[in-house]
Amino acid sequence: MRFSAKVSDISKQRAACVIIAVDSKGKLGASGKALDAACGGTIDEILKRGDLGLKLGSTMVIPLTEGPAQRALVVRSGPGALSQAEFRKLASATANAVKGFKDACSYLLELEVDDADIAWQAQQLAAAVGLASYKFTRYQTGADPYPLAKFTLHVPASKMLKTVKAGLAVGAAQASGSNLARELGNLPGNTCTPSYLAAQARAMAKKHPKLTTTVLDGKKMQSLGMGAFLSVAKGSDEPPALIAMHYKGASSSTKPVVLVGKGITFDTGGISLKPGLAMDEMKFDMCGAASVFGVMQAIVELEPALNLVCLVAAAENMPSGGASKPGDIVTSMSGKTIEILNTDAEGRLVLCDTLTYAAKYKPEIIIDVATLTGACVIALGNHATGLYANQDQLAQDLIAAGERTGDRAWRMPLWDEYQTALDSNFADMQNIGGREAGSVTAACFLARFTESYTWAHLDIAGSAWNSGAAKGATGRPVSMLLEYLLQR
Template identity: 75%
Template sequence: MQFTAKVSDISKQRSACAIIAVDAKIRLGTSGAALDKACGGTIGKLLKRGDLGSKLGATLMVSLLDGPAERALLVRANDGVVSQADFRKLAKASAEAVKGLKDATSYLTELEVTGADSAWQGQQLALAAGLATYKFTRCLSDAKANPLKKFTVHAAERKKLKAVQKGIEIGAAQATGSNTARELGNLPGNICTPSYLASEARDLAKKHTKLTTTILDEKKMKSLGMGAFLSVAKGSDEPPALIAMQYKGGKAGDKPVVLVGKGITFDSGGISIKPGQSMDEMKYDMGGAASVFGVMHALLELQPAINVVGLVAAAENMPSGRASKPGDIVTSMSGKTIEILNTDAEGRLVLCDTLTYAAKYKPKTVIDIATLTGACVIALGNHATGLYANKQGLADKLLAAGERTGDRAWQMPLWDEYQPMLDSNFADMQNIGGREAGSVTAACFLSRFTKDYTWAHLDIAGSAWNSGANKGATGRPVPLLMEYLLGK
């Protein structure tokens, strides 16, 4: 989709739809009033009928017979300064309303937003528009994509034009990355296998000179001693892959940020098999890997001067005569031994070896992203991503990035008091800590393999996908990660 910032006179700007705000007292802003005048007062007359409604974010599409715009989308705002959360609601509601049109121009930048500038507004509007146009069509025999191809954001003043354009570019890239993650997440497990992900990474590197891809196969992982990782893939006919994508936008000597994504392309639970209900949603257990791919796509679109490594731990967790059994003991790449008490706690097994491998890049920071625990869903629902970190400074930056984008995280404890719950009588540790604090003990397990660098863990089990009538991948936490990487 084409995104543009423009200082436009609404009374002359041709568009399939002009998006304008209406406050709680049924008042139009500067551009809205000008459009109303241009079309002979039609908008004002319709507003007096009360069809728009009073709820924040309510929309009303109006066909215009006079004036340059074919339609006007009226969006209910509130009086005075708008909060950032409310502006995001307006951006999302308006984007959803116009995604079936060929183009649209948003004048919501005329609203004043608490603690936000015009660049932030442009970013939010582009992100919302980009997300709204996504539609999964890959496996449908007769499906059409949403037609919105051009989205223009109005800059209220010429001196703000450059800032709005910059914001739009970031928001558009975040949307591209999120939609990449959504597409991979929504693909079924018989298509999106570890080999498929490896092929996607190779193809991406062929198209972009700033990206290189290396694939570690089962033989290479075995030579590196990745016994924990390989124990997960034993029960499947699908070979595992450790995918390394290096984005080289910064100086050669600059330390990279390493992103580690859990890529269990289907999780049956293994011998500790899951209940049948909703097991189809276990195709989403590669949401962390999908977000790493999404970030790579967004980086290649923006081309920032930073170095980022994306590591994807890809495997399928299946039951078979070869599969790991509860009680088995494996040796990780770090040399630590792990007693597998539950084969459905497999994500931490592929991640621990990948986190050990990450140290070879001498990273500035390592962040792993994983649909790791159902316990995180119980604790936080689907609104917040669970955040753990071994350095508070990193946690603070990630939390702030989440607040700026609306892709929010909540910090959870990583206290030493939880570590004894992982003690084993037969190995250095066990892979589960019991019923209590399941998300915390999973993070504690990972922390044992991250002593050599600054590290954070994002548990996205609740935020990576939606269930029910709106079932589908969300693309989170790509916006949060991009905001952090860009240092905003």
């Protein structure tokens, strides 16, 4: 999709659809009034019929018979300045309403938003349009993607043009990254294997000169002592892969941020087999990996001055004669031994070795992203990502990035009192801590491998995908992580 910004006269703007706002009292904004005058008062007359809903974000398409625009999309605004959440709601509503047209021009930058500048507004509008225009069609015979190919933002004044274009670029990259994460998450397990992810990472590096990709295979992982990681992969015919994507946008002396994504491309639970109901959704168990792919995609589009490493711990968790068994003991790359009491607690096993490996980059910060525990879904539902951190400032910065983008997280405890749940009679630790506080004890397990650096863990088990009629990957938390990186 092409995004652009310009100062325009709505009465002369050619478009399949122009987007205008009307407030809670039925009053049009400046551009809306100009368009209505050009149409001989048609828009105001139709609005007086009361067909547009009164709720904020209600929309109505009005066909136009006069002027260059073919249609006007009217969206209900509020009585005054909008909150950031209200503006995002308007942006999403309009994006969903115009995605079926070939092009659209929005005049919503004329709205006032509390505690937000015009670049932020442009970012939200571009992101909303990009996200709404995504459709998974790869395996649907005859299905067509949404036709929206061009989105233009009207800028109220020329002096704002540079600022708006900057916000527009961030929003477009945010949507591009999120949609890549959604596409990877939505792919079936027989397509999206560890080898497939490795191929995608290599292909991305070929397109972008600031990006390099290396892939560690099982033999290399064995030589590094990654016994925890390999214990998960041993039940599958699909070979594991530790994928490293390194974006170099700053000097070599600048310490990188490292993102680590859990990439279990299909999770049966292994010998601790999951129930069959909804097991198809376990293709989404690689959404942590998908999200770091998405962040990297956005970063290479924007090319900010930072260094970023994205590590993807990719494997399948399958039951077979060679699979790990409950009670097995493995040695991690750190040298710590782990008693595997539940083979369905496999994400922490691939992550702990990857987190140990990540230290080789001498990072400033490491953040891992994983669909780690069903317990996090019980605790927070699908609205918030579970956030754990061993430094307060890092937690606060991630929460602030989530609030700014609407991709929100909630901080959970990481207290020493929870660590005793992982005590084992036979090894240094066990890989589960019981039913109580399952998301917390999983984070405590990872914390044992991150003591030497600043680290955060994002449990996205509730936020990474939707079930039911709207089943599909959400692309979260790409928006939060991208915002966090750019704010740095």
